[in-house]
Amino acid sequence: MDIPIMFEESDVVEGHHDGLVISLPVGNCMIKKILVDNGSSANIIMLDTLKHMNIDEKNIINNSTILVGFSGETKKTSGEITLANFAKGINLQVKFLMINKLSSNNMILGRPWIHEMKSITSTYHQVIKFPTRWGIQEIRRDPKEAKNVTRSPLKQLQ
Template sequence: MRGISDLHHDGLVITMQISTARVLRILVDGGSSVNLIMLDVLKAMNIDEDQIIKKSNVLVGFNGETRNTLGEIYLLTCVEGVSSYERFRVLDCLSSYNAILGRPWIHNARAIPSTYHQCVKIPIEWGITTVRSDIPAQ
């Protein structure tokens, strides 16, 4: 039996199709009020910066640090047959993640993320599909 200190506390990290690219290292974060994507990821996807709607917003991180976004962009997301156009705020900074899916995506997909089970369950027409984390539960 594992002790409480042995339990993992990993974030829920998935891979999904965004626009025309398969994007790795996407954090599903129910604590985030916006969807974020990094500028470097858009460049790697060959999406021109002209497609970013210039609209700077101030984001406040959990540690109180503030950062301005470059703008926003609408991109098609698809995972396990569930597709939707999502608004992403664009950040030009270094990050451990290529994108962060916050409550807007979670609510639009009617998804139920579980960091404990390291998966996201999403209702689909013929039942429920499970998106497993890139980081397997220990």
């Protein structure tokens, strides 16, 4: 059954120019400050975030990739890792490329994740909507975390 995904005018978040920043359970942690970026061809995790998650290093694949940014700058990744991701009833195993650099975000969920979720993202509405067997689900922005880059990046799940 095809259910249309629609955005209502009541969904609009007025007066912002923010990227879409959310929080989601990834691995055994609730990760905050995740940028959803449909301009990114990869899912990216910052090495510092991974260290805070206490992930066993044996799960890291030492495979380096060169990423090319918007203005042509290049960045070499320091490996890749697959982590469980849970989003409103959808469980995915998500491959992340690791980058060893400081960032105001802890992760970037790019087109691989967006497409796997079959989601529609709207920075204007500050929401992601996607189909599930329970109907259309949504993940709304995390406005506090989008503005707050100094707090702890994650919280251990119990």
